[in-house]
Amino acid sequence: MLAATALSAQAPGYVGKRIYLKADAHLSVSPGPTANNRGRTYYYGEEEASGDFALDTRFNLHAGMAYTRMNAITASVGYLKTGMSADAYTPSLLSSSPLFNSLDHHELFYNLKGIPVAIGHQWFVAKKGAIAPFGAYSMVSLQATFLKGDIIDKRTNDSVNGEPTTHARLGTNPKFTYWSAGFEFGRNAMFKDKLLVNYACFFNVPLQLGMVDRLLDDGDASDYPKYNQDDFEENAFFRMVLHGYFGFRIGVGLFVK
């Protein structure tokens, strides 16, 4: 009996539950435009810039498995959608020779869609009565967010008066992978031995520090289309830094096993 008790005390899982599945939402106050140009920053501050309150959100499917009484590993996949503005330049289609290298300027608004994928590790806090995967925890995670941009609005300033809205291709591949590290403090609560409610606060930091240098470098607009691609990636990076830099997570799920 003593041996059985000792073995039970070493076994992972609370009341025999080691694995949980949950759906959750990340919520953070948005410092920039959100999808469809809502939120605090409208397109170049024009057209009734309102400074509306908005939230950056992402939705995740999340799985966790306790492998000791105090530790669990997690994996998640999710979906996010937000917005950002960017610039692009193209040589005027009217330019017949390099001597007349005039550039059309394009102001773009993107809807950014992303698939965030993360793996993490949770430490449950014994002194607060936690037993993995139940109770208070802290967590670190490594996240990759695969972003794709769709231009939902554009304003082209032609370098030549009377030039129609047709212009040269931007030459961008509006995709970017954002890498970040997440830190989270929260609690998994249990109801009726099966239902899970999760709430937590988190913050994320970027891992691609080389992008900061690129952000500080204005680049050469005539270096087309590299400038356009760089500008997309830099703006996407910066938007993602601000997207979920600090916020809250709310989730519900089940202890399945």
Add this chain to the structure above:
Amino acid sequence: MQLKYIFPIAIFIFAITACSKYETQYEGPYNDADNPNKIEYPHEVMVAEGGKVLLLDRKFNNKKELENTPPNVQKASINFAHDLIACWAPGQDIVVLDSNSVVQATVPNTAQVDWFDWHPNNQTLVILHDGIISLYGPDVDVVDTDLNDVFPSFSIEKKITCATVNSDGTVLFNYEFYSAGSYYNRIGIKQPVGQGLPFLIQELYPDLDVTWMRIDIEGNTIALGGPTNFGRITYVYDYLNFQLFDWGATQFFAFSPDGWGNLLFYNNTLEYSVSYGFYYNSTNAVTALDW
């Protein structure tokens, strides 16, 4: 935080962040792959060169020669809509063609003309001969059709070289005469009642040998000149405010129909008044230019 508060808070947050459809502010969605990456311009610029009528796009890299024109065309005009071209060869009536070289009309009794140009309605041809304006096409307002009353008494060598009519009936014309020991070369503008002075005059350089005249689509700006001289005059309704520019080397000029630069022709080269880098070099004598 008690759990019973979490779900109402969550529902509230989701409600205020609910998606709403984007309202386009500028040009709307854009997909780079759908961009044709080139601009196709229609044939809009008309050049009478070597007795033939050519249509060019505004980049000059797409040339089309009109067929069914009279031989040896010397004067020609394209309307503002760029769908009708009138052309004239000495001793033959004016022929009107569309931009596909299909003859639309032959204007009777026009074997002798001094000048003709399209009215801004794009359908009426304004024809000048011996100081008399006649119209071919739908009726339009014209302040006066007989311009021969503008010459002073006892003047000689009287000549009205070019005339046109703008949309409110104002008649704009060039006339020359010799009087009291001097040659005179003038622009005359006969305005409708209520448009200010009924008759405006602007002196030009006497040696400006005017053989052509064009007005812009608003009818406020006139360009006129000849093979060796060029003058451009701007006037404002209700106010005698002429601005004269003398571009000595330019042989022909055509107004842009939109925000592009205007067209200049000199030294056998067609180019814009602002540098786009587009040139058209004529290989034969150019006798008319219009856009």
